[in-house]
Amino acid sequence: MRILLSLLALLLALPAAALDLVPTTLQLPAEGGHGELWLYNPGPGRWQGEVRILAWEQQVDAEKLRPSDQILASPSRLDLPPGTRQRIWLLPRETSPVAVEQAYRVILSPSGPDLPRYSLPLFRGHATPLARPDLHAGIEPGTSQPLLRLRNAGSVHARLHDLAFVAGDGRRTLLLPGLAGYLLAGRERRWALPVHADGYAGGHFQARLQDGRVVDLTAPDPAIAASAPSGL
Incomplete structure (x- = not known):
């Protein structure tokens, strides 16, 4: 016992x-x-x-x-x-x-x-089954460390994987391997990036979304950038 x-x-x-x-x-x-x-x-x-x-x-x-x-x-x-x-x-x-x-x-x-x-x-979820995130990216000016500012103008979230930078000559640099994070619908986030020789000029960013697509993260439309809320 x-x-x-x-x-x-x-x-x-x-x-x-x-x-x-x-x-x-x-x-x-x-x-x-x-x-x-x-x-x-x-x-x-x-x-x-x-x-x-x-x-x-x-x-x-x-x-x-x-x-x-x-x-x-x-x-x-x-x-x-x-x-x-x-x-x-x-x-x-x-x-x-x-x-x-x-x-x-x-x-x-x-x-x-x-x-x-x-x-x-x-x-x-959104009432439209085919709704997708609408992502716009740019380097935030006036900072000592490169900061990627990303806005989701869509009505659904984005789950970002394998964030990369594609230079003007087509060379691709993987910046954040694996899961970079979530960007909720209608929100903005910033990511700290490693220092790049040309300051990320003349190229664009890419990421893989939750559905497996690799998408280009476009520069924000000036009208959207001017009216975008800061935070909540």
């Missing part, structure tokens, strides 16, 4: 492994409908915590999360023993269509200090 109790205490003391999450980017329909997030705990420990859904906003140099009741999570409390699965329903309060995609973050917060925390992007 003493051996069994010792083994049980050892198992309970084991740290929880990372949860398997499917999918890792969540999308809700523009008009009503619900979404699903599946969790799997491979063990060896138990994962306990809560689910919160926060509105996600962007400023030029910052990400901001704030409380929101527009998307409900069910269940909102989690208790996953090793080897178990859990489905979380994502339920929008409003079913009316949205003109511009809404962005949220699904936060899985553990109840214990040694458990991993998760933050997943959640988007409630």
Whole structure:
């Protein structure tokens, strides 16, 4: 009996492994409908915590999360023993269509200090299925370090991968390999870039989007640049 109790205490003391999450980017329909997030705990420990859904906003140099009741999570409390699965329903309060995609973050917060925390992007889509981001880029003047200022004039977000600069002679330089970040609909962001010999003159930027397309990031239209809001 003493051996069994010792083994049980050892198992309970084991740290929880990372949860398997499917999918890792969540999308809700523009008009009503619900979404699903599946969790799997491979063990060896138990994962306990809560689910919160926060509105996600962007400023030029910052990400901001704030409380929101527009998307409900069910269940909102989690208790996953090793080897178990859990489905979380994502339920929008409003079913009316949205003109511009809404962005949220699904936060899985553990109840214990040694458990991993998760933050997943959640988007409630535009009513037009073929809507795409509309990206404009330029080097911000008057700064000691090159700063790429990127604006998304479209109605859906852009997930940017493999940010690159294509010089006037066609040479391509990979600046930020892998995931560079998200740019939400109607927002602007800045990225610090490595110093370039010609200051990024005479060329253009490229990035790969979430649908696999490699797109040129065009210079902003002067009228758009003049009227663009700074931050929120």
